[in-house]
Amino acid sequence: MAALGGGGRAVTLLRRGLVLGPAPRRYRYKKKWAATAPRVPSTRLALQSFDMNYGLQLKEAWPSVRVSLLCEQKYGALVNSFADADRVAQELELLNAVDFISGAAQKAQRLQQDSAVEQAGRGSASREAPGERWAVKQAETPPLLSAPITSNIRCYTFPRGDITRFRPARPDTLGILNYYLMDAASLLPVLALNVQPDDFVLDLCAAPGGKTLAILQTGFCGHLAANDVSISRTKRLHQILNSYVPKQIRETVCVTSWDGRNWGELEGGTFHKVLVDVPCTTDRHSVMEEDNNIFNRRRSKERQMLPMLQLQLLVKSSLRSLKKRFLRKLLLWRWKCPCDA
Ligand SMILES: C[S@@+](CC[C@H](N)C(=O)[O-])C[C@H]1O[C@@H](n2cnc3c(N)ncnc32)[C@H](O)[C@@H]1O
Incomplete structure (x- = not known):
């Protein structure tokens, strides 16, 4: 200690650990890069992802679609x-x-x-x-x-x-x-569903209910089943039916909150037409709002699983819910689809 020179004061400092020893606990800090690095907003991540994917798919149409996504919605x-x-x-x-x-x-x-x-x-x-x-x-x-x-x-x-x-x-x-x-x-x-008189129709992912209401506007449904896995969103569906549809018609609509993936096992071969408005990346919402944004890093797993969920809803449930005759028609049409030519 004496070799440092500086006399008694340096020795005292060294004894207290102020010169060479570790800083007192209260002055120590740990760099937290993850917490301090600026967060990329989910809306920006959404736009980057769309630029990459839709840019490839829509090509020269993408810039104008992009602008309309970022503009105020027109109802x-x-x-x-x-x-x-x-x-x-x-x-x-x-x-x-x-x-x-x-x-x-x-x-x-x-x-x-x-x-x-x-x-x-x-x-x-x-x-x-x-x-x-x-x-x-x-x-x-x-x-x-x-x-x-x-x-x-x-x-x-x-x-x-x-x-x-x-x-x-x-x-x-x-x-x-x-x-x-x-x-x-x-x-x-x-x-496109082209509902015909007395058709049995299933709206598998129905809430909040815009398309359910539109199906009812045709006035043709023999029976309408409206399902959505989310209980809170199903409540919104009930509110819309209450506000727009008279009681005697409302009562003919069967509203449920099941996981649509199991529907085929529960009510297979029942419906003439099935509408599957699958959960998606809600593009306009994703580029405009941080709240409840599916591009939030914490929801990346959910986002990655979306295509699988969509496929299960479509194949495992909806196709099985169709009456056999209609399924055959659909498959035949797919087989001959002119867009394959
Ligand atoms: C695009 S929104 C449907 C919008 C609705 N068709 C309309 O016109 O108002 C997708 C819906 O799918 C629902 N959903 C997600 N996973 C589901 C599942 N496994 N089974 C049934 N519905 C599901 C969500 O709760 C959400 O309400």
Whole structure:
């Protein structure tokens, strides 16, 4: 100790351990890199993942899809046929909103007519009877695409470029709300379902219930089963049914909270049509909100398991829940699907 020099003071310091010894416990700290490194927000992780995946899949369409994902959502107003639907439709038309479903139906009809004329023209050049090839073509077209669009569903949107917002829905004299605000694209699977009179329909992942409500708007369901594994979200589904559907119709809907993966074993071979709106990465929510974001690092396992869950819901349950006749039709259609060509 004396070799350090500095006399008695240095010796005292050394004795107290202030010069060479370890710092007193209260001054010691441990570097915690994980805690102190800036966290990447889940919304940014979501956007990075979409840039990588959708960029590859959608190619040049991705930038415009990306912009719309990051913009404020534009809603459609699904007219409630259980309220005074004609009056509601008139009011919406006065606001300059248009029913995109009837518009699309007219467009589809025009396209079909044009295509029929074209096919007949080509057919007459060959030895086939005029229109014969068109008939064959129609028979080959998947039923989901050739089906007429269910006219009972009306959904109004403001034209492109018009960013007016719909006012919140209002109740009629019986307390039934006049329209339901939803992403207009969410109606497409319901239209593709092409519900026919007395069909038994299963909505396997139904909550909060926008598509369940749209299925009921067709007025065709013989029986509707609406299921969702989440009890809290099933409560929202009940609230929507209470606000939009009269009691006598509401009571015909069977609402359950089962794990949809087991449905095929519970009620196999029962339904004509099954809608499976599988849990997904909720893209718009994921790029906009930190709360309950599936791209949060703590939820990565759940996110990685999503494709497996989706597959199980689709294959293990939904296909098994279909009546055999409809399953055969679906498989046959898949086998001949023109998009494979
Ligand atoms: C995309 S949302 C459905 C939205 C709904 N179809 C609508 O139009 O309002 C997916 C739903 O799947 C549900 N879900 C997740 N796992 C499920 C499972 N194993 N069985 C049934 N439902 C499940 C979630 O609770 C969630 O409500």
